Amino acid sequence: MAVLGSEACFEPVWFERQRFEDAESQYQRFLIGGAPCATKGAPTKSVELTPEMAARVEAVEKENRTLRQTVSGLQSQVEALAKRLAALESGSGAAAPVAEPEPAQEEEEEDDFDLFGDDAEEDDEEKERVKAERIAAYTDRKSKKTAVIAKSNIILDVKPWDDETDMKEMERLVRTIEVDGLLWGSAKLAEVGYGIKKLVISCVVEDDKVGTDLLEEEITKFEDLVQSVDIAAFNKI
Numbered sequence: 001m002a003v004l005g006s007e008a009c010f011e012p013v014w015f016e017r018q019r020f021e022d023a024e025s026q027y028q029r030f031l032i033g034g035a036p037c038a039t040k041g042a043p044t045k046s047v048e049l050t051p052e053m054a055a056r057v058e059a060v061e062k063e064n065r066t067l068r069q070t071v072s073g074l075q076s077q078v079e080a081l082a083k084r085l086a087a088l089e090s091g092s093g094a095a096a097p098v099a100e101p102e103p104a105q106e107e108e109e110e111d112d113f114d115l116f117g118d119d120a121e122e123d124d125e126e127k128e129r130v131k132a133e134r135i136a137a138y139t140d141r142k143s144k145k146t147a148v149i150a151k152s153n154i155i156l157d158v159k160p161w162d163d164e165t166d167m168k169e170m171e172r173l174v175r176t177i178e179v180d181g182l183l184w185g186s187a188k189l190a191e192v193g194y195g196i197k198k199l200v201i202s203c204v205v206e207d208d209k210v211g212t213d214l215l216e217e218e219i220t221k222f223e224d225l226v227q228s229v230d231i232a233a234f235n236k237i
Contacts, residue, residue, distance in 0.1 A: 023053050027060070150207040153185075155233040158199040158219060158226055159192065170199055170225045177218045181209030200232065 158174060160167065167189055175184050185202035192198050203215070216229045 020050075020053050020056075024056070027057055151204055151237040152207055153202065153204055153233075153235045153237055154212065154215070154231065155200065155202045156215065156219070157190075157230040157232045158201065159228050159230070160196065160198070160225060161227045163195040163197075165225050167197060167199055170222065171201065173222045173225065174199070174201060174219055177215075179210055179214065179218075181206030182215075204237065 158170060160170060171187050183204045185204060187199060187201035189197040190200050205211075205215075212231055212234070219229045220226055
C-alpha cells in the first residue's frame with residue numbers, strides 16, 4: 001500500500017495471472033499437436049481452469065473452428081478455379097474470332113428530309129417535280145408553326161360633355177370601331193362628379209396592329225358625345 005498525501009491508493013494484484021498463462025500455453029501446445037508441458041519455473045501439478053479461463057478457451061476454440069471453415073472454403077474455390085483453368089488450357093487453344101464491327105449507320109439529317117436530295121438516277125423533269133414537292137411541303141410545315149403574338153389589355157376612360165349625354169349610345173358607337181387586332185371587352189359607368197359619369201371600357205389589342213393613338217383618334221371622332229379619352233390602364237398579356 002502506498003500513501004500519497006492524505007489519500008490511500010491500492011495497486012491491484014492479479015493472483016491468478018500465472019495460472020492463466022500456464023493454462024493458455026498448454027492449450028496452444030495441444031492445438032498444434034504438442035504435448036502440454038509445464039512452464040519454466042511453474043509447478044507441474046495440473047491446473048484447474050477458472051470460469052474466466054474456461055470462457056476464454058471456449059472463445060479461442062470457436063475462433064479456430066471458424067478459421068478452419070474459412071480456409072477450407074478458400075481451398076475449395078482455388079481447386080475449382082484450377083480445374084477450370086486446366087480445362088480451358090486443354091481445349092483447342094484457338095482464339096475466338098473477333099467479330100468485325102458493323103459499318104456505322106449514316107447519320108440522320110437534322111431536318112425531316114433533304115430539300116435537295118441526290119436524284120441523279122432520275123431525269124431532269126422528275127427531279128424538278130420532286131424538288132418542288134419537297135419545297136412546298138417544307139414551306140407548308142414552316143407556315144403552320146404558331147408565331148408568338150404580343151398583345152396588351154387596355155382600359156379606356158371615355159368622358160362625355162355633360163350629364164345629359166346618352167352613355168348607352170356612346171358605348172354603342174365605341175364598339176362600332178372595328179380594326180384588325182382589336183377585341184372589345186366589358187364596360188361600365190363610373191361616377192365623375194356633379195352627376196356626370198364616364199364610360200370605362202376594356203379591350204385587347206395586338207401590339208403590332210393597334211396602338212393607343214389609333215384608339216383615341218377613332219373614339220374622339222364621335223365628338224357630339226365624347227369630350228376626351230384617357231388611358232386608365234395598359235398591361236402586356
